[in-house]
Amino acid sequence: MTLRSYKSKYMAARGMSVAILAGAGALAGARPALADNGPTTENGACMQEVFTSEVGGGTLNCTANDVRISAATSVSPATCVAGTTFDLTATFQTVVTASSRYDVGFWFNTEGGASARGDGSTDQCSLSALQPPPPANGPVLNLDGDACGDLNSGTYSLTFTIEDVLCQAAAGTNLLRLPNCTSWHNKVGTVCDPNTDEFEFFPDTKSKCVCDDNFTVPVVVVPAELLVVKRVTPTTFVEPGGIATYTVEITNQSGTATVNVDSIEDDLYGDLLDPTNPFVSDNTCLALDGDPIAPGGTVTCTFKALVDGDPGDVVTDTVEACVTQVGVPNPICDTASASVTITDEFVPPTLIKTALSTANCSMQVDATYQVVVQNNSTKDTLTVNTLTDNRFGNITAPHAAGGGFEQVVSTTCTVPRSVPVSGSTTCSFVGRIVSNQCDFSHVNTVTGGVTDSDNVQSTPSGSATVTVSTTP
Numbered sequence: 001m002t003l004r005s006y007k008s009k010y011m012a013a014r015g016m017s018v019a020i021l022a023g024a025g026a027l028a029g030a031r032p033a034l035a036d037n038g039p040t041t042e043n044g045a046c047m048q049e050v051f052t053s054e055v056g057g058g059t060l061n062c063t064a065n066d067v068r069i070s071a072a073t074s075v076s077p078a079t080c081v082a083g084t085t086f087d088l089t090a091t092f093q094t095v096v097t098a099s100s101r102y103d104v105g106f107w108f109n110t111e112g113g114a115s116a117r118g119d120g121s122t123d124q125c126s127l128s129a130l131q132p133p134p135p136a137n138g139p140v141l142n143l144d145g146d147a148c149g150d151l152n153s154g155t156y157s158l159t160f161t162i163e164d165v166l167c168q169a170a171a172g173t174n175l176l177r178l179p180n181c182t183s184w185h186n187k188v189g190t191v192c193d194p195n196t197d198e199f200e201f202f203p204d205t206k207s208k209c210v211c212d213d214n215f216t217v218p219v220v221v222v223p224a225e226l227l228v229v230k231r232v233t234p235t236t237f238v239e240p241g242g243i244a245t246y247t248v249e250i251t252n253q254s255g256t257a258t259v260n261v262d263s264i265e266d267d268l269y270g271d272l273l274d275p276t277n278p279f280v281s282d283n284t285c286l287a288l289d290g291d292p293i294a295p296g297g298t299v300t301c302t303f304k305a306l307v308d309g310d311p312g313d314v315v316t317d318t319v320e321a322c323v324t325q326v327g328v329p330n331p332i333c334d335t336a337s338a339s340v341t342i343t344d345e346f347v348p349p350t351l352i353k354t355a356l357s358t359a360n361c362s363m364q365v366d367a368t369y370q371v372v373v374q375n376n377s378t379k380d381t382l383t384v385n386t387l388t389d390n391r392f393g394n395i396t397a398p399h400a401a402g403g404g405f406e407q408v409v410s411t412t413c414t415v416p417r418s419v420p421v422s423g424s425t426t427c428s429f430v431g432r433i434v435s436n437q438c439d440f441s442h443v444n445t446v447t448g449g450v451t452d453s454d455n456v457q458s459t460p461s462g463s464a465t466v467t468v469s470t471t472p
Helices: 009-014 047-055 284-288
Strands: 017-022 067-076 079-081 085-096 102-109 125-131 154-166 175-177 180-185 209-212 216-222 226-233 236-238 241-252 259-266 298-308 314-324 332-343 350-355 364-374 382-389 407-411 417-419 424-434 440-452 461-468
Touching: 067 154, 067 180, 067 209, 067 216, 085 216, 102 154, 125 154, 226 314, 236 241, 241 259, 241 314, 241 332, 259 284, 284 298, 298 332, 350 440, 364 382, 364 417, 364 440, 364 461, 382 424, 417 424
Parallel strands: 017 125, 079 216, 226 332, 236 332, 350 461
Antiparallel strands: 067 085, 085 154, 102 125, 102 180, 175 216, 180 209, 226 241, 241 298, 259 314, 314 332, 350 364, 364 424, 382 417, 382 440, 407 424, 440 461
16 A cells, blocks of 8 residues: 655645555555645645635534544654654544545644644645555545545544644643544545645535544654753952852753743842843843754853852852743753852961060070061951960960970960951060070070961961170
8 A cells, every 4th residue: 555645736836745545554655745846935725725715615613523533553753852843654543433435634734723624824734635446455445436535434544644743742741732634525426636636625514524623642742951051260269259250051952943042040140131130240141032042052141240258168059041942831941050169368477576675694684575466367357376485485474484494474475365457466575594604695486376267277486586695
């Protein structure tokens, strides 16, 4: 059983596809062919337009139920990408409830329009018909002797290949919507010859047809996939932060369907398609609003925003981009994140130690030392927790000589002591130097234990020298 394609004056003018099926239960051979001049930019006709042209007016109501399609099986392909067109091959279970139905035609609204019959001249339909014997290979019959196939009552499996079907899901499902109608002639005297005039597939009257506006085919409608990438530069800021530049890339991963940018939302910086957004600047994402993204294509935009925080903070923000696609009821979305780390601005403090007084030769010298801790940071305060001298030991409290350290006679270097931003703290202590020589130098070093407001610890130090000499 083979499909016979034919040329048509009407189809050439309208860009309409017609298939003729020989017999039942057989794949309709070659694909339905268009006229030699190929498809036109003008949409093809559906059953209503053909009926109006042949009968001269009136709206089809299709109240008869003599020949109807009940279901589609054995579909190929099993999936389609929403918004694209494709060639569908399927076996249609067809129920005939009356005998001697002549010149049966099957009309498929390939654009998935609201009406299977087509309410105007803008709908695109595909017409498939049956080829009668010889040879007699039933159940397709030739009851009236013309070139179009006829059917008696029964259930038939008819396989058609339908070109350029729009991949669009039926409401509330993910299955292909394919509105369809069937038409037939009740009178044996209505001659049908698709080789000369396919207009002869019109219904006899406005009721002699049946339509299903919400017919579904078990082809799963798959939406396009979206990939969103977000980058930021720089990836680190010294406290308290700064202005970062973010880049957003949106890629349409479908190889066949075009999508349109619908929204770009950032969880920290708001709507990136809002021209009044106060949280961003230099925002090129505004230009993407509603833009199409071709199959496999990528669009990119950038914006600037303030990133701030405390040292050690990792500031992460997430962008969600959504697109719309023809035939897909809900937006298609994806998210991506980028992070900026806030680091500490650590400027080490300075400790200066000065010997303020010395004495002439003596077996015992009380030397006065000044200690200055300078905070070099413009952002962090300091706390001096300890002050320790390598010769005098702990200089924050007076103590006798012992334990390897010399005596601290007196001190003002109590701790803890706070040092403001860019400020300093000064204290002094008196250390007793005991020696059995008259001429000597006494060198000692003070080290501070310091913590800044970000809990960063440091140990600045400073040294001083006391020179003891014999005087005349």
